[in-house]
Amino acid sequence: MTAMAPRREEADLSFLLDHTGHVLRTRMAAALAAIGLTARMHCVLVHALQEERTQIQLAxxxxxxxxxxxxxxxxxxxxxxxxxxxxxxxxxxxVVSVTEEGARVAERSQRIVDGVHAEVLSVLPAGEREVFLSVMNRLVSGPLATQAESGAPVRRARQRTK
Known part of the structure; x- marks a missing residue:
């Protein structure tokens, strides 16, 4: 006798967010690598330029x-x-202080990040893009604003082979 899979009642939001987030991170990593940065390095540079911040604040x-x-x-x-x-x-x-060269690199890296985002969002018509971003902002500031405490670390699922 074979087990019957439970019927899905909702779209697989976990897969959709995880997969798109992972692919976006890999695209961003590849784009920033062209100028010798990681996404984390970009994040630190940009946020350290905004105001005086400690490593703890930046982390x-x-x-x-x-x-x-x-x-x-x-x-x-x-x-x-x-x-x-x-x-x-x-x-x-x-605090982490950005050098003059770091500020120039941050300017370049921000253009790269903006370009990756624009490329990804370009598949959506302008109206849908606005709605999508509005909905994502609502999720991020609402039900997905804080992590749930869990006894076990949450890990990324193993990748499917093509």
């Missing part, structure tokens, strides 16, 4: 753990794009 914005954040800032320092400096507001705190 929270970029959803990075402490180890990943340290490695990212180390790579930015090694490339001459950023440096750690004492905060002008609190001398006990250290």
């Amino acid at each position: 929270e914005i970029g959803d990075m753990d402490k180890t990943t954040m340290v490695a990212t800032v180390d790579a930015l320092e090694e490339a001459g794009l950023a440096e750690r400096r004492p905060s002008s507001r609190d001398r006990r705190a250290r």
Whole structure:
């Protein structure tokens, strides 16, 4: 006797969001690699340029753990794009300061990121694009605004072979 799969009542939102997010991240990684950056490096540069921020603040914005954040800032320092400096507001705190070259690279990387987003969204007519982005913003600020606590780490499913 074979088991019957349960009938799906809703669209597979988990697959849709996971798959599109993964593919978008791989496209972004490939595009930014052309100028020697990772998405994390781009994130740190752009957000450190907006205002004086500590590594902890930048890690929270970029959803990075402490180890990943340290490695990212180390790579930015090694490339001459950023440096750690004492905060002008609190001398006990250290902030990530973007160099002049880092600011130029951030400008280029933002154009790349915007281009990838524009390319992906170009398959939608303008009206649908506006609705899609509005709906995604509502989900991100509503039911998908915070992570649920889980006893086990959530991992990405194994990729299907083509």
